[in-house]
Amino acid sequence: MKKPKSVRQERILTELSQTPSLRVGELARRLDVSTETIRRDLDEMTEQGLLNRTYGGAVRSLSTEPSVTERHTLFVAERERIARAAVQILKGAQVLMIGSGSTTVHTARRIAVEMKNITVLTHSFGVATVLAINPTIKVIMLPGDYNATEGATIGAHAVSFLTSFYADFAVLGASGLGPDGPSDALIECGAVYAAMVSRAARNLVVADHSKHDRLFPSRYASWRDIGHVVTDRRPGDDLCNSLDANGVELTVC
Incomplete structure (x- = not known):
């Protein structure tokens, strides 16, 4: 056929x-x-x-990936499963930071359906848009330079803005999941993700199987900084061993 x-x-x-x-x-x-x-x-x-x-x-x-608009058309069913599983981990949180990306937008859409009376800080216009369907969710947009490819604000203003806040969870995507940690193709976005990691009590990475064992320029955290990874397929032994050695809870959905 x-x-x-x-x-x-x-x-x-x-x-x-x-x-x-x-x-x-x-x-x-x-x-x-x-x-x-x-x-x-x-x-x-x-x-x-x-x-x-x-x-x-x-x-x-390996140093580039498609725009966020193009990525939205890939692995849709897998990302919806990831989003459903991620929200179960987030239940009970009151303040979230959410990074840009296609999988984080899917997660935000599920958050809007299943959670209420929370505050979300984000630099992603896609995340803010899907959260808007729930009037009980307060959305705070990060300032900064607008990156049209990613649909998000980046730069020094975005990073410094986060230093005034704490969150229960940071929810982050990734271009790649390598042996040393998650990484992103855009260095400027990686800087925002790193700031979110440093200001959150717990950190959750959501990424589909196409990100497994891939390396990109901006490694924004080490695995010891990440508490949870939600993905749609079990990673290879090397990556699983790295997650296990650093105490990362792996959810395969």
Whole structure:
């Protein structure tokens, strides 16, 4: 059966997340389609900024990832499961800090449905928008420079603003989950996440399986700073061992 284009292109991104560069022929073999189909997909995905075409193949840099708008279309069912599981951990919290990202927006949407009478500090316009459906949730937006790719405020003003607050939980996404901690593709966002980690009593990372064993420039926390990780698939042994050694509670949903 012919795979829908969206499913095929999601699979290409998954393959490139595991192997930084692949040849057209190898992708065609793995996806069981023609090389012409793969070339059309790669050309289209290059125009969308999802990857870079090379002679005879494609590469996806470990230091970049798609915009938050593009990421919203990937792993939707998995992220909804993550959000449901995350909210169970957050029950009882009164003050939350929530970072930007597609999985955190899914989590915020679930928070809006299941929690009430809480205060949320966020730099993500997507998070603020979905929380607005619940009038009992007070949302405080961080000031700063607006980053259109991430849909969030960043910079010195965002970081310094957080020093005036404490939270029961920080809820954070990640571009990658590595052996030493979670990391983000955007250094400026990583700085905001690090500030949230330092001001929260407990820290929760929500990330789908495509983030496992990937490294990005901004490692915003070490695993000893993180209390919980919620993901949709059990990570490999090396990552699981790192989480276990640092006392991180892993929830697979």
